[in-house]
Structure formats: structure tokens, C-alpha cells
Amino acid sequence: MRRAWPLRRASALALTVAIGTVCPGLSPVPAVAQDSSSDSEGYYATPPPLGNTAPPTDTGRPDKPYTKQVGCVERDLGRDVIPRETPWGQQYLRINEVHDLMRSTVGSVGRYPGGEAVRVAVIDTGITNHPFFNGRVQGVEDYVADTPNGPGLEDCDGHGTEVAGIIAANTTPDIGFNGVAPEVQILSIRQSSQNYAVDDSASQSSGGNENAGGEGGNDSGGGGDTDGEGQPNALRAPGGTAPAQNGGRTQEEEDAAGTLDTLAQAVVRATNENADVINISINNCRPADGNIGEGERTLQAAVRYAVDNDVVVVAAAGNTGENCPQNDQRDPAKPKTIVTPPWFAEDVLSVAAIDETGSVADFSVHGPWVTVAAPGTGITSLDPAAGSGGLANLTIENGEPQQIQGTSFAAPYVSGVAALVRAKYPDLTARQVMYRIAYTAQHPAASGGRDNFVGYGIIDPMAALTATVPSEEGIEPARADQLPSDLPLTDNRDWTPMVVALAGSGGALMALIITLFVVHTIRRNRTDEAHPTDSRKRV
Template identity: 30%
Template sequence: MPYRKWVPLAAAAAALGALAAPQAAYTVPRPDGLRLDGVGACDFPMKEQFEGRPWPLQRVLLDELWQDTRGKGIRVAVIDTGVDDTNPQLRDAVDTSAGIDYTGGGGSDGTVDEVGHGTKVAGIIAARPRTGTGFVGLAPEATVIPIRQNDGRRNGLDSAMAAAIDHAIAKGAQVINISQDTTRPLADDSLLGRAVARAVAEDVVVVAAAGNDGMDGRRRTTYPAGFDGVLAVAASDRNNERAPFSQAGEFVGIAAPGVDIVSTVPGDGQCTDNGTSFAAPYVAGVVALMRAKYPDWTAAQIIARIEQTAERSVNGRDAFVGWGVVDPVRALSGDDAPQDAPHPDAPAAGARAPEPARLTMSETSRQRSKRYATYALASAAVLVGVVAGAATVARDLRRRRVQRHR
């Protein structure tokens, strides 16, 4: 099977496996619960780590990306299953004093992660460099605020999510990553809707996963990604196409790598996973870098730059990858003039619309018959000439023989 077709199918199979048993408990059965997107089977701690550079980072010139900043001083709240700070790549990245646990178990500072989901999310954002591995977070000097709000089994309520958002604001978060979703319609004046609105009003960039229910092709809005002011992130594959599981909808703002994503796990080591859960922190890492480079820009201007500089398959926005696949280097290498909203690319100066090719009609049957008749007449004329010539030669030869015999 061609490689281009194999990758989306593999991603789809992995995503389905992640959503099926034995991880079925990760789908919170309660009506006000939020699901974790992309919880794959992964044993931890891991004794091994990936030596090479993971494919999403191979596309980024890290030296160029980090030319101005690595995210130092930027605080990113990870509202998830907790962030384990014993992994060497996260040990210096997590602010345990600002953490909190809303699940009612495992401690109080948000650093217990029995599922591994939140630790993966945090690693994509801010994992520190480590000898022996090419994996590193996109903003390796940013600070993570660990907020445990979902244990992947029985908790994950939108009421706890609202409290977690308010806690993140109180602890000075400039970026909030939420890799959870619910398809239950939530109004702007719902408990969670009001909390998101408070974060947006405080100029916090809220990044949320779009969800993993896209296999059926239906467009639907998930929350909190669907609230106004939130940057909703879909998952893309190695071909910059929407991962088959990624939820489509008009609310999608941008896409980012979400297939075969390497990141940190509790204790030690790394593993791979699939889902919009891991596309969202990829974008959150870019946001952290931009908040450090452009401290005077508003949250809306940061979002607009990321969407405007995305790698697009269409000139504008669509329901599958939003404004396109995030391009970290372009987002940080533009001019210092902010914009308030993205827009379709303008045509190049002096560009002319393509002219239609001139088409000629094929010959009619009458024209073809005429052409054949011409060929026949020409052939007949040549044949007559040949016969006449041969007759003349033969006559001359007879005359010469007669004269010799006289």
C-alpha cells in the first residue's frame, strides 16, 4: 500500500484503539463529564527514550525557532490528568507550588498522573532537552502549572474544569491548554462557558483540542474548543492532511501534528500517542514562544498571527484544518505589526488570471472522408506515374533489342 495512504489508515486504527477498551473508562459516562482525547496504551515509566528527532520537530528549524526566545517566563496551565514532575525532562519545568488537584485523590499539587495523559501534554509544550533523545518541548524554558482535573476514570466534570480555569488565571497563566472535550452542547452562559469568557477577558490564550470523533465525517462542535475566543486545534498527519479521527467543524481554528506523537510519560522515558490532545499542546508551545517574544500583543493578536501564518491547503479557512497547519517558524519570524484577525492571502502583485487554453475541434466525419479521398487521389496519381514510367522503360528496351538484331 502506498505510504501516503498507509499513514492515515494507521492513525485511524491507532485512534480507534485508543478510544476502545481497555481505555474505555477514559470516556466519562456522566452527562457533565469531559473526555480525554487520545489516551493510548503506554506502559510507564519507560526504560527507553527515542534517540532521533520526532517527525513534527524535524519540520522545524529549532535554532531559528529559538532565535529570540525559548519561552522563559511564560506560564502555561495544563488542565488535565496531572503532570508528573519526576520525569527528568519535566523536573525543572513544573511549578508545583501553583498546582492543584480537583479529583480528590493522589495529593494536592497536581503532580500525580496515573493515566499519563497530562504528562504527555506538558512534555510537548515544555520538556527540557536531555542527552540521548531528540525529543524536546517547543518552549523548553516555559513553566507548566499542573492542574489535575480529570483522572480518566470517574472525574472530569465541567464544574471542576471551570474551577481549574479560574485557578489558572489566579496563578498567572498566560496560556491554558485543555486537551479534553464534550459533544454535549454548552451555552456561553453555562458554568464552563463563563469560566472560559473570564480567561479570555483576562487576555489568556486558551488552546483546546477539537476532539477525536471525526471518523464518521460529521461536523459537530465540541466544548470548550467551540467557545468564542478559544483556539480550537485539529490533528494533522505527516502529509499535512486532517487525521481521520480529528473532529471537523466550523469552530476549528488551526491544525497541528497529532499522529505518532512522542512525549514524556510519568517516571521516566517517552512513548507515542495519537489524538487532538497532542496537537493542542503543540500549538500551546508556539503560543508560549509568541507570548515571550511579543509581550505587548493581545491574546487575539497571538491567535491571529498563528492562523495567518499557517500552511494552507486552501486560501482561507475550512472545517477540517481551520486556517491550515501551524508553522511555528513563520509565526515567530514575521514582522512586529500585529493583526486582529486572519484573512485569506491576497493575490501576488502583478499576478494575472490564467488565460484559458485554446481548444480546437476535432475533424468531422465529412472532413475525414475528404482527407481520405485526397490521400487516395494522390496515391492513384503516383501509381499512374510509376506504371507509365515502367511502360516507357520497357518500350525503350524492346526497341534497342530489335535494332541489335538487324
């Protein structure tokens, strides 16, 4: 029996090796790990090449005259609410440790070694000049309406201020929340607003809204539509902020300000204002049909213009909604939904959102264009109400206070990190900064280290600021090489000596047994001859 054991084991090992060699594909591969770089029909996962399309000319004016239809967000009963706890996202990304690193190496958190502030353009719903910005917000342009505060310095929606706060807020030591890069210069460009609508009564020559308060609306927020309880829909709950933050900012909406054309112009304007980083937490969502629209083509050219002029462009991946279904189809190369500008992944850092568990948030739109991910739920940021010095961690949806969440608020985490990378490595180009952030992310367990949910993974600010990136050092990145077929298999033991040894031992043992049997038989026969049976009988 012992002779059969090694042979049986050797046969089993050989069978296993044979199966692994002949059928390596038996191990299932996740659908998200499949190659989605090419489209089998039309342009779905990737946009068509840009070609000779030129970036748009910046008019510096709204595309249509808009008037305020809903009052701006306001302080709740005049009180400033300041949550003291540190947001989970800031803890997850180790923001406080990152700030210590920057101060010990560069001497600041958001400034170049020479002292000049990194310039981050926020293209959004405008920014309220909150005290925690310390006067570092510069109004650049307004594609919605003229306001007494100056271009880009009114935020009726309450969205742009929260986005900018995640990037650049500089709070006091007793407050847990702080911006990722609290010393950068913010360039505010208001490009969209859901509180404004087209003013059909105004002449085209007015170029916008001459009266800051539209019908039923004013700067105090006392007018506008009401919810089911008869309260203005811009009224804030304690610690809360404007309504409809979770739905994101979308373009080309009826009865709202903001088009792809003015978004493209805003990108060009930010580039010409010498921005180092552009944050775009507004986008356009449409069904994937294999085509690209004129507005999308213009935006694609604007984004390329920005990157070619050494500007890092960061965009929110988009939130699911009634008009923006999730990409949950079987073939990732044929998405149901296209989101721009994230679609232009060659030139954009597209940011998905994760929740407190570290998993991709259920509202974050999937797609082959997703580059990285960052915290997008349980958000705390600056209160966008005019005159407020507090923070906001709630929003009002259908009259009920809810947490602030969305890919809109994941993108500014990445923009803040990009600003810090630019400050610490001022010689890197925009594309090198984008590559460093993706290279140092916490890669998912998928083929190629990326999937359609979180892209190359959740950002790791500490690694982005400290890791050695081979391409920056002139070192070719490590690659997987297939071993030659004539090399021995891993752990391929030679069982022949053991089989021979056991066979020889078994043969020797058998020979010994036979010898003992023969000797025993001979002795017994000799005994029987010496004592015959009849000699033992008595006479």
C-alpha cells in the same frame, strides 16, 4: 480559407469570454469552502452569545468524592526506555530551528526578555514530575482527589504528562525528542481521570479521596481491571504508556472524574494564577441539537474570562468515537456533533490533528470552529509512570501496543508555539497572539483560506515568530476588490487590424490572379489571330 481562420479564432475567444462573464459559477466550489458562519435554524455551528453569564466561582475542590479504581501507570519492569529518533512532527514543524531562532533573538526558549518564564497551565489528568521538566512543574489544584504528591502532581491516566512533555520537556542533546518551549513554567491542574470513579461510600464532607488506593487499586499499578490475558490494564509495554490514550479525555462520563463545571473552574483558577497560556486537551462531545447546556454556558463564560484577562486558550478539537460521530454531513453549518470548548472558537484556538502525510487525521473531528492543525499521530513524549526518566511512544489499547495519537497531542504543539510567541512579542495581547498563529498558518486551498478540516491550516512556528502581521503594524490587510465592469477583460486582444490586413492581402492576391488570367487570355487570342488554322495547311 486563411480569411476564415482569424475570424473563427476571434469568435471562439469571444464565446469563451461570454461564458466566463455570464456564468462565472460554472467552476465547482468545494463544500468545505461554503460560508458556514450563520446557522439556518438554531445555534449549531456557532454558540449563542454569552450575554451576562458570569464565570464560575472556583471551589478548589472535586465536585464529588472520587476513589481510585484502576492502578496508575508504571514503569515496564523498572526500565527506562528512551527512543532516540526525532519524531516526525518535530521535524515537520522545524522545532530545532525554532529553538535556534529563539536563542539568537530572545536569548532563551520560553522566557521573556527579562528572564521570567512564560507560564503555561495544563488542565488535564495531572502531571508526573519527570526529570526532563527540570523542576519547572508547579502543582496548582486538583479537582479529582487529594494525593501525597500535592495537587495536580499525580497522573494515573498518563495523559497530562505526555501533553505537558510536548510543551515543555527539556531533554539531552542525544535525544531527538524535545518540547516546543523547553524553558516555560508548567502549572498543573488535575481536572479529570478515567482511573477514578465516584466513591458512593464516602461522605460529601470528605471532599475527595482520603485513601489514595481505591478498591483493588494502588499507586504501584498492581491492581485494577484486567485485560483478556489476565494482566492489569495499566501495565505498560516497553516504550509504552497508559491505556486508552487514543480515545481522548472526555467530560461527564459515567464512572469517571471530570465535569464541565469543574473544567470551567479550572480555567478560572489558571487565569487567576497568572497563566499566559492554557492548554485544554480534554473536552465534551454531544449531539448538536440547537441548544446549549448549563455546563457549556459556564465553560463559555470561563473561557471568555480567560481571554479578557490576556490568556491564550488552546483546546483539542476532539477525537471521533462511538459517542462522538464525525461531522461529515453535507451542510457544514449544521454539524451532527458539538465539541466544547472548541465550539467557543471566538475565544479559543481549536486544534485539529494531521498525520505523517500532512492530511487531516481520520479521527480528528471536523467543524467550523477548527482554527488550526498540528501533528497528532506517531507521538513521542515523556513516560508518565512515577519514577521514570524515559520516554513513551506507545500506548496499550485492548492489550495491544499502539502508537500514541489524538488531537490531545496536537493541541500542546500549538500551546508551545503560543508560549514562544508571547516570549518574543511580549506586548501582544492574547487575541493578537491567537491571530498571529492563525494568520501565519499554511492555509488550505479553500475559500477564505480556511476549511472545516484544518481551519486556517497547519501551524508554521517559524512564520509565527518572524512574519510581519499587517494588523500589528497598523496596516489594513489586503483584500480582494471587484474590478469595474467598464474595464477591458484581461488579455482581450483586438483582432480587427489582423482581419483587415488579411482581408486586404486576400483581395490584392485575388486581383492579381484575375489580372494574370486576363493577360494570359489576351495573349492566347492574339497568337491565334496571327496563325490562323487554314494558313498552316500545305497546298
